Amino acid sequence: MPRVSISQVANAKDAEDLKCAICFQMPEDPRVVSCPAKHMFCNECFTRWVDKSGKICPQDRQRFTKMQNPTPNQSSTLKNTKYYCKHKRDGYKFVGTSEEVTKHEPVCPEAVVTCTVPNCDRSMKRKGLAAHNSNKKREHEQLKKKEICKLNADPYKALATGGKLEVFLEMKALRKSTWVEVEESSESSEDSEDSDDYDDSDEDEEGYWAY
Incomplete structure (x- = not known):
């Protein structure tokens, strides 16, 4: 935990x-x-x-x-x-025991999240994600179609994901969330040594999928 x-x-x-x-x-x-x-x-x-x-x-x-x-x-x-929840804001102060806060934080409406639709990457509070998905539904559909075309054109990605876009997106989201957790942990450690920043957005996507 x-x-x-x-x-x-x-x-x-x-x-x-x-x-x-x-x-x-x-x-x-x-x-x-x-x-x-x-x-x-x-x-x-x-x-x-x-x-x-x-x-x-x-x-x-x-x-x-x-x-x-x-x-x-x-x-x-x-x-x-x-x-207090670590995402507390003025007017929003969830308070609970250590166990309650640990369960709350992953679903906190005040937490900043990033849209998982490929190439959207817009950040917002979790409570605004549903409205964002609704307002950008047509744009998201176009972005997904472009990603499907890229997926089908790359035999390595198609092989790794079974040709399914949702599997590809899950793998990308998992990879991104892992780096976010690492960065948050690094920032919260007072004794951590300085290290070079890792910019996930600049990584060559082809390099990640290459075998």
């Missing part, structure tokens, strides 16, 4: 009190160390810390003997912490 960012926590005090002191996000698969303050960390973060630094709490530098599950109060607070 995708992780909800600490920047989406609705109550700033909850975020400050519960965040992992190693990755500064809300703890994932949380563990508590047996120091007096019972500080909480992500299991993965803390395992790496112990392997490198030994049994010393990274928050107060106190030695500890073991890791344990969160206290009932900590578990309850984590479970009931409220988050």
Whole structure:
């Protein structure tokens, strides 16, 4: 399940009190160390810390003997912490638990999506997609016909998709969405290194389908 960012926590005090002191996000698969303050960390973060630094709490530098599950109060607070949808806008603020927000975001009406009709590529909020498809129905039909002609003229594409435009479009959409997820993940990582931007729109489509 995708992780909800600490920047989406609705109550700033909850975020400050519960965040992992190693990755500064809300703890994932949380563990508590047996120091007096019972500080909480992500299991993965803390395992790496112990392997490198030994049994010393990274928050107060106190030695500890073991890791344990969160206290009932900590578990309850984590479970009931409220988050904003990452697509929140003025006047639209979906709020829910981590699980509820994770389920909501892929269908959020405020999320910006791109029309999947080939060579349309217009972006809009998801709530406007139905109206866009209705208003551009004739234009979309023409674009699809052009794509079918290109598909039929290329034996490699026809072989890869069985000659079906919908299969070709699904493969293109999947490829595009994968790059969008990678780019979003890269932007949200504070520690990520600078890298060259990848412009999917400039990639030679023939190169992708060539065998």
